[in-house]
Amino acid sequence: MTVGATSASLVDGRLDAKLPPGPIEQKWERHCFDMKLVSPANRRRYTVLVVGSGLAGAAAAASLGELGYKVECFSYHDSPRRAHSIAAQGGINAAKNYRNDGDSVFRLFYDTVKGGDFRAREANVYRLAELSLNIIDQCVAQGVPFAREYGGLLDTRSFGGAQVSRTFYARGQTGQQLLLGAYQALERQVGLGTVTMHTRAEMLDLVVVDGRARGIVTRNLVTGAVESHVGDAVVLATGGYGNVFYLSTNAKASNATAIWRAHKRGAFFGNPCFTQIHPTCIPVSGEHQSKLTLMSESLRNDGRVWVPTKVGDTRPPDRIPIGERDYYLERKYPSFGNLSPRDIASRAAKEVCDEKRGVGPGGRGVYLDFADAIARLGEPAIREKYGNLFDMYERITGENAYRVPMRIYPAVHYTMGGLWVDYNLMSTIAGLFVAGEANFSDHGANRLGASALMQGLADGYFILPCTLADYLARMRPDTLDAGHPAFRAAEVEVAERVRRLLAINGTRTVDSFHRELGHLMWDYCGMARNEAGLRHALRKIPELRAEFWANVRVLERNEELNQSLEKAGRVADFLELGELMCIDALHRTESCGSHFREERQTPDGEALRDDEHFAHVAAWEYTDRLAEPNLHREPLHFEYVHLSQRSYR
Amino acid sequence: MNLTLRVWRQKSASARGRLVTYEAKNISPDMSFLEMLDVVNEELIDRGEPPIAFEHDCREGICGACGFMINGVAHGPKRATTVCQLHMRSFRDGDRLTLEPWRARAFPVIKDLIVDRSAFDRIVQAGGFISALTGSAPDANAILVRKEDADLAFDAAACIGCGACVAACPNAAAMLFTAAKVSHLGLLPQGQPERSARARNMVAAMDREMFGSCTNAGECEAVCPKEIRLAFIARLNRDLLGASFRGGGARNAASPSDRTPRAAP
Numbered sequence: 001m002t003v004g005a006t007s008a009s010l011v012d013g014r015l016d017a018k019l020p021p022g023p024i025e026q027k028w029e030r031h032c033f034d035m036k037l038v039s040p041a042n043r044r045r046y047t048v049l050v051v052g053s054g055l056a057g058a059a060a061a062a063s064l065g066e067l068g069y070k071v072e073c074f075s076y077h078d079s080p081r082r083a084h085s086i087a088a089q090g091g092i093n094a095a096k097n098y099r100n101d102g103d104s105v106f107r108l109f110y111d112t113v114k115g116g117d118f119r120a121r122e123a124n125v126y127r128l129a130e131l132s133l134n135i136i137d138q139c140v141a142q143g144v145p146f147a148r149e150y151g152g153l154l155d156t157r158s159f160g161g162a163q164v165s166r167t168f169y170a171r172g173q174t175g176q177q178l179l180l181g182a183y184q185a186l187e188r189q190v191g192l193g194t195v196t197m198h199t200r201a202e203m204l205d206l207v208v209v210d211g212r213a214r215g216i217v218t219r220n221l222v223t224g225a226v227e228s229h230v231g232d233a234v235v236l237a238t239g240g241y242g243n244v245f246y247l248s249t250n251a252k253a254s255n256a257t258a259i260w261r262a263h264k265r266g267a268f269f270g271n272p273c274f275t276q277i278h279p280t281c282i283p284v285s286g287e288h289q290s291k292l293t294l295m296s297e298s299l300r301n302d303g304r305v306w307v308p309t310k311v312g313d314t315r316p317p318d319r320i321p322i323g324e325r326d327y328y329l330e331r332k333y334p335s336f337g338n339l340s341p342r343d344i345a346s347r348a349a350k351e352v353c354d355e356k357r358g359v360g361p362g363g364r365g366v367y368l369d370f371a372d373a374i375a376r377l378g379e380p381a382i383r384e385k386y387g388n389l390f391d392m393y394e395r396i397t398g399e400n401a402y403r404v405p406m407r408i409y410p411a412v413h414y415t416m417g418g419l420w421v422d423y424n425l426m427s428t429i430a431g432l433f434v435a436g437e438a439n440f441s442d443h444g445a446n447r448l449g450a451s452a453l454m455q456g457l458a459d460g461y462f463i464l465p466c467t468l469a470d471y472l473a474r475m476r477p478d479t480l481d482a483g484h485p486a487f488r489a490a491e492v493e494v495a496e497r498v499r500r501l502l503a504i505n506g507t508r509t510v511d512s513f514h515r516e517l518g519h520l521m522w523d524y525c526g527m528a529r530n531e532a533g534l535r536h537a538l539r540k541i542p543e544l545r546a547e548f549w550a551n552v553r554v555l556e557r558n559e560e561l562n563q564s565l566e567k568a569g570r571v572a573d574f575l576e577l578g579e580l581m582c583i584d585a586l587h588r589t590e591s592c593g594s595h596f597r598e599e600r601q602t603p604d605g606e607a608l609r610d611d612e613h614f615a616h617v618a619a620w621e622y623t624d625r626l627a628e629p630n631l632h633r634e635p636l637h638f639e640y641v642h643l644s645q646r647s648y649r
Numbered sequence: 650m651n652l653t654l655r656v657w658r659q660k661s662a663s664a665r666g667r668l669v670t671y672e673a674k675n676i677s678p679d680m681s682f683l684e685m686l687d688v689v690n691e692e693l694i695d696r697g698e699p700p701i702a703f704e705h706d707c708r709e710g711i712c713g714a715c716g717f718m719i720n721g722v723a724h725g726p727k728r729a730t731t732v733c734q735l736h737m738r739s740f741r742d743g744d745r746l747t748l749e750p751w752r753a754r755a756f757p758v759i760k761d762l763i764v765d766r767s768a769f770d771r772i773v774q775a776g777g778f779i780s781a782l783t784g785s786a787p788d789a790n791a792i793l794v795r796k797e798d799a800d801l802a803f804d805a806a807a808c809i810g811c812g813a814c815v816a817a818c819p820n821a822a823a824m825l826f827t828a829a830k831v832s833h834l835g836l837l838p839q840g841q842p843e844r845s846a847r848a849r850n851m852v853a854a855m856d857r858e859m860f861g862s863c864t865n866a867g868e869c870e871a872v873c874p875k876e877i878r879l880a881f882i883a884r885l886n887r888d889l890l891g892a893s894f895r896g897g898g899a900r901n902a903a904s905p906s907d908r909t910p911r912a913a914p
Contacts, residue, residue, distance in 0.1 A: 078704065078766055079766065079770050081712075081770075084707060094789075096790075098790060141786035141839055145799050148795070148799040152796065153790050154789055184778035185778060187773045188778040191774035197770075253706050290683065290708060398679070398738050461784075553694055555698075561702060564694065564700060
């Protein structure tokens with residue numbers, strides 16, 4: 001018998017992930033049967049609050065609405081369709097084996113566990129691989145215009161170094177099309193009255209009553225009104241926190257506030273330092289840079305990465321003879337070359353730039369050169385394959401990449417860390433479920449390409465409708481309303497915080513603080529970390545936070561649309577989260593997945609995992625003292641994929 | 650480079666707005682248009698003046714949040730480019746630029762360059778979907794779609810819902826937006842059962858939201874950052890005409906039967 005979703009995940013100080021018993025391929029199915037159901041007639045008596053309307057949030061809200069629950073969905077955007085899932089380019093994995101190339105649920109599971117460098121839960125990842133099949137079916141039924149073969153069947157491609165062709169795609173806009181599918185399903189429910197959509201509403205606190213998540217407090221971004229919303233359960237699907245680095249491929253508004261507020265109310269934060277750095281982004285062009293743009297990784301299929309061999313070589317690329325170029329990925333990783341995994345390619349780019357061999361303004365860039373591919377295949381063939389990406393590159397940089405090599409540099413792209421959840425996607429607060437990038441998720445220490453869309457939709461369409469039912473079935477609907485003291489207290493806190501931000505009237509803009517925090521995080525808690533750097537950041541971040549609360553300038557009032565005020569609240573939370581990320585990075589004295597701990601490397605400079613001490617999820621508990629969170633460890637066990645060191649040489 | 654900006658400032662929906670002149674100094678040609686506004690805003694805050702409110706999010710031209718008129722052109726001078734992807738190298742030192750919000754009755758101004766586009770969501774609620782309950786789908790490859798149809802459906806589905814088409818239209822019509830969704834779903838076999846109802850209900854919703862009528866001015870296509878084609882409007886009209894013969898499909902719609910088909914390009 002499975003443990004019910006309501007029972008606390010923290011038993012005698014030990015985290016219980018509530019993994020169902022049995023062989024891995026039967027766990028989810030058996031669990032679905034063991035879970036309680038809510039009868040159709042009773043569902044409308046339960047209210048579920050869904051915060052966020054990206055892939056996970058929109059999918060969950062639509063599916064729960066279809067089932068008959070009363071759903072309230074919240075987004076700080078003007079429309080749920082703006083969520084940043086929309087920007088995902090590459091594709092979505094599914095173990096359909098339509099190509100007859102040996103793919104299977106087990107293989108997708110295996111690749112994902114290995115890709116995550118053995119820091120994800122096997123049972124979760126297996127379920128994700130299983131559900132990948134249903135996701136594609138669902139999306140096609142909704143009318144997502146996936147790429148097709150001439151025979152009318154779905155096309156797939158191999159992506160991110162996978163040896164099978166299991167990635168379904170809709171040109172370079174897969175995220176957009178999947179999100180629009182979920183958005184349309186959501187709007188259908190809004191039209192039918194099962195879902196109430198609150199746009200331009202930002203969650204600023206979580207309300208916990210008698211140990212259960214019972215609601216949220218939002219700020220209306222047009223009127224400034226602080227409002228309480230009561231529910232029987234709360235789902236956070238609020239995305240990742242990559243913007244703690246200021247510059248990232250995330251959208252400008254992407255933030256950590258919802259999960260950070262929940263963390264401060266008792267939800268543990270899992271693996272906060274696990275950040276994915278994507279190797280192929282357009283480099284920073286100056287101090288004015290406001291965000292970074294990803295170029296699809298597929299470019300590395302035909303582009304060759306190089307930098308000048310000589311330090312400080314400022315000649316234009318066509319004047320540098322072949323003999324004075326360092327094709328460093330091909331040199332260091334001859335078997336994978338330019339297709340080396342994301343973390344390895346990113347770190348190698350950083351190394352050559354640290355050696356002052358980087359190219360372009362500021363010296364933080366490497367060439368991605370298509371000259372050989374153009375000579376071999378002809379320009380039309382390259383245009384056919386990558387034309388839209390070359391156009392995008394030219395729009396942003398003003399350079400024609402058919403003539404001169406592209407310049408690329410790694411950028412923060414995705415956060416594998418997030419709120420800790422058990423197998424039911426419930427956090428350490430009963431009734432608080434976390435989905436999509438917002439949870440610490442199934443990607444371990446590094447996410448495979450084309451897996452983020454899969455996870456968001458698996459959580460929203462298929463997992464939450466089952467696990468939420470099991471939770472709600474054990475709860476009797478009650479008459480709790482927003483008059484409860486816990487709601488009143490949270491409203492007062494939110495209003496007071498807004499008042500404080502507006503009252504400081506200092507001399508520095510919100511963005512200037514955000515930029516400074518971003519530099520600290522990127523320099524000391526980015527691709528490569530070491531103890532001295534992290535300790536330095538841990539001194540600097542609290543200083544910066546103190547200065548923020550003494551010297552930030554937020555103009556205008558609360559009672560109007562006030563974008564500086566919105567940003568200020570988010571940056572205030574990043575200034576706290578950044579510290580936790582550094583604490584987590586300091587604790588994890590191993591190199592693993594996307595992060596490299598300089599003290600832990602092989603003699604030839606490769607990442608060295610420490611399975612003896614770190615085969616666990618680090619789940620941090622907030623303690624009122626930001627510098628001293630409590631660490632809880634959830635040990636990870638690998639029964640189906642054997643622990644092994646990755647090698648790409 | 651240095652530019653002179655005349656920007657529409659309006660404190661709230663009910664306040665009166667006006668154009669205010671600002672100087673944008675030391676602008677790098679490598680900045681995006683929105684980064685140029687970021688710089689102007691940082692200076693405004695330093696001077697204690699309220700920054701210019703404008704909507705934006707992904708800054709990659711895909712979320713559809715950004716958009717305003719630059720010298721009377723939605724998203725500015727560069728073809729197929731949202732303002733977030735427009736870079737300052739498209740302008741010259743000394744240029745004078747007038748920035749105004751989308752102007753349409755159905756898009757009331759909220760503040761400065763930000764308008765309320767929730768009418769688009771309500772058009773989608775009326776029928777911009779395929780009713781496929783979660784879990785009820787057949788195997789993905791059980792539904793065959795001709796590649797040409799899938800590609801054309803994708804072209805229509807590329808709409809980002811930014812509202813430039815409405816802003817550019819002399820009648821402030823939402824035909825290109827609605828037609829793109831009707832075409833995307835109507836081109837696919839999955840979308841056939843609801844095809845007539847979809848066209849009727851979405852057009853009825855469009856009218857309820859007080860969008861204007863289409864008179865084939867074609868301005869929408871010219872400014873669309875995703876190059877959605879005018880031909881999709883003809884497709885919508887075909888569906889609408891078919892629906893008027895077939896009847897049915899009035900679910901959720903106010904009074905769709907009094908619609909006459911729109912002019913076709």
